[in-house]
Amino acid sequence: MAGHVTLSAPAFAGSMLDEGVSAYRHGNFEKSAKIFTPLARNGDATAQYLLSCQMINGAGVSADEATGWDMMQQATDNRHPDASIIMARKLEASGAPTDQIRALYQQSADQGETQAMLWLALDALDQGKPDDAKALLEKAWELGDPRAATLLANRFTKTDSGRYQYLRSAAQRGEMRAAAYLAEEARSVDDTAEAVGWCAIATGLPGHNEHVDWKSIGDAVEKNCAKFDKDLGEQDRAANRERVDQFLATFFENYQPWTPWKPCAVR
Template sequence: MTSISAPALAASALDDGMTAYRQGDFEKSAAIFGPLAENGDATAQYLLSCQMINGAGIPANEDTGWDLMQKAAHNRQPDASIILARKAEASQAPKDQIRALYQQSADQGETQAMLWLALDAMDQGHNDTAKTLLEKAWELGDPRAATLLANRFTKTDSGRYQYLRAAAQNGEMRAAAYLAEEARSVNDTAEAVGWCAIATGLPGHNEDVDWKTIGDAVEKNCGKFDKDLDDTARAANRERVDQFLATFFENYKPWTPWKACAVR
């Protein structure tokens, strides 16, 4: 007979709770998270605190919920630290207190916190520290860091373009907006329209999209980039746009941004 250890049972229960939470079965997730949270599981503490604060599946109890959020942060749950940092910002707490919470989250590999710390470092004139934080965040896959590196720290046009393109390839729409303007500056109307389409969030990678709706949206949002072409040249340009978008979406791997109280 094979025995199952207590940690393995706890991990299994946590998985069940997270599945229920993800599916919106909050009564079930709360019932599972409760005992785990009492035993010090940081993830259970964090998600149960979210439920308590928002009254999801259980009666709302903000005081107890925030106390539990504090425990989760104390147990090094990085999302809990970010939420507490944001709460501290909203209450205009001392900057050192806010910074310490973000640092605690960044130390656990949370890029959302790294970006805040990088911007904070830039505000203080500590550009080397900011660059190091952004490089780490980009290494961990956060495309917003690549956009900031492109605009704040690259010294060549080619380096900036490479960062922006990589960021856009990972779903960073602001990078695509910058690239649209770059393409317009060199009169590349096909890429200008294409990057603009990406920047507006058009789902060109989805097989089930309504292509007429996409075409209408491209015309409305991005037609300014090739409006001066005659009808024949404009039609040819839109064919090049289609080719550009098809190539882009072949390697499109959108990044999932941080969201409070989400299961990842």
């Protein structure tokens, strides 16, 4: 579950919890476990949540799934939003009644966790409650989750311009599915530069970092995106790729990626 620990839990400056979270964030799990243990015993929900992750995964402590899940339940009972999501997922995997699962997601959503809002929105659609679903997605998008904008674009917008605006905004926050939709829309109006550009973004360009293999990215883009301008002549294709470069440069000027929810992460 905690295979990749990223930044995602609130800061608690000047406290032991803050010191424990900092140790957890930097992978010093033995230290974080020592700090979290007495805090968890005293009912601190964040300490319970992160320590339960360590126990379940054997990170810095001996693996003890049974005790770890008991502590995850304690964190959930203390209304930790991430613990609520994990326990909801555990119930889903076990085939538990939907009402129990829904209650846990609602508990998390009430504390502003957009991951839970998205589940509840899809659940509302399944129940034939589109107004409830739309309200949840609008709230999640207000909080910055681009996946909500993609769903709003595809489920609730009534105009092409409205759909495009949602999808473009979602892509600017790193939602690659939105970029894939935009690539197909650009192709439908014969805008080959935007089609290739959006396809390149959907292929994974936003995920690049200093350790990236640029040749691999280039090969992937060519494999996935060349179809959008393959019918152009050699000179026109070269000119189109220059327009693609300009499009991508403009896109990345305003690129602000959203950090998605991950289990056992701190922010």
